[in-house]
Amino acid sequence: MSEQNIYLPYLMTIDKITNEAPGVRTFKLKFQSEEEANAFNFKAGQFGEYSAFGEGESTFCIASSPTRKGYIECTFRETGKVTSGLAALEEGSTMGFRGPFGNTFPMDDWKGKSLVFIAGGIALPPMRCVIQNALDLRENFKDITIVYGAKSVNDLVYKDELKEWAERPDVNLVTTVDPGGETPDWKGEIGFVPTVVEKTAPSPENTIAIVCGPPIMIKFTFPVLEKLGFKDDQIYTTLENRMKCGVGKCGRCNVGKLYVCKDGPVFSKEQLNDIPAEEY
């Protein structure tokens, strides 16, 4: 077989578009080539380069679970040139995808443990693949707690799925919005994610905490988890540095000597202690 061009994307059809929140969309994507669809495999935590032909590529996680076959999903906020180009696409149109790249959440090592997911805003998507994956293999894990916060009720993503998780007896879902972001009929918490995590107080015993969110949220959530008794090897996060190639060549995503695209995007807090925090 001749060598593959690592910059050549798979052609994907946008099967379904879901409007999640203002400016935030989820695309359900299907491979146009059946052969490529069958050969495609990934694991929770991996990411890809999504492209709008004519605009360029952007890096997002794969937001759906590898246990759900036949499609992948990505969720993004319309912010720059590429995401605006993607947002302009309609169901049925073609876009590009390169991946899967990067490492994965070590879910096999987490068997028999409780999981605490802590996410803020648009950072629920990188965690959703793990949540879906864990829920699809529910018997492998003990307690599952999800703490999810956004600026306002309107900014919460995956609203249908949040409802679904709230109704499951085997999931403890806590949602929160920043003060002032609530609506009159809001029944969740009001407050910032770190505060709500402290209040929820998940037990660190035989538990893994997965934290994804804006840097400021992560910065204030780590000390809360430490206070609750979580050790650094029990805490995982993903880093989101800017990338172009996704495969360790373009030179911009490294944090110290670790490359987010190759050594990440998933890092334990133990690993983060060894790399300079100012580079992410």
Added chain:
Amino acid sequence: METKYISKNGLNEWFSQIVKSGKRVYAPVEERGKVEFKKVQALSEVAEEYIQTTQSIKSAVFPRAEVLFSYEKENGQVKVEDFNPDTVKETVLWKVHPCDAAGFKPLTAIFNWDYTDKLYNAHLEKTTLVTFSCAKADKSCFCTSVNGGPGNTSGSDVLLTMLPDGGAIVEILTPKGEALVQLAASAFEDDKGEDKSKYLADVPLAFDLEEVRARLATAFDSPVWKEQSERCLGCGACAFVCPTCACFDIQEDAHGSKGKRIRCWDSCGFSLFTLHTSGHNPRAVQSQRWRQRILHKFSYMPDRLSVFGCTGCGRCSRACPVDMNILEHITSITKK
């Protein structure tokens, strides 16, 4: 590896056979006081003696801008045309210096780190390097401090060391080099047993590379980065002339329904290089970017790819508009 001798006339004959074979030949050409690699047809066009071209030869394998693939959109569907390695022409780089040839090792390491880069490899496969040992050096040269030397063979297919009689010692280093020699096999004579070291420039050892690497392992928070980079303009000239800098951007060139995705040179010295869409920038100030440049070349690359990202060519020091001298900066780190 085999060593031979070639006379002045033999060199002329060999060169004309290479041109006749249809391969593109790039060699240093002097124009208005500047020496640059240009396409040549005759040996008379090639610069007699030169210390350094302004640009390195890396563009032969890593072009400044290269089409990764092209596409055409029609009714929401997309047709893609892949990069075709057959379009890459056989190329001979003539009279390269050892520090430029040595750049191919780090470039190859980067472009083939786990994922092989088909484009880079296509160029590399069709490129033959005829390197000439350096008889002259200047104050910016420090190849001997970074595992190189004026007669170093790394990256070369053939290495010539010029002799006073106008002939040369010919070291044939690879099958590609051998194939090139075969184009004019009769022009080569038996090795005369000359010692090439007599004809090499003197490039004194300026620092101990492993000592630099050891210092850098704990130097992330050192004040040197700010001190050294205070005058840096962030112009990126150092990266553009560097034979090993491989950082790139991927850009779209689209007009109407047709477009190309293009890879182009970039630099860690630019403020936009690491800027996130959110506005957050992990390397927001120049000292952080300067630190990245040095640590990448002298610490991260040896750690991750087992090769240093510097060949001691000194181009960055010569090109810098504010006279930042990499040699001074590296040696000052070992003295801190």
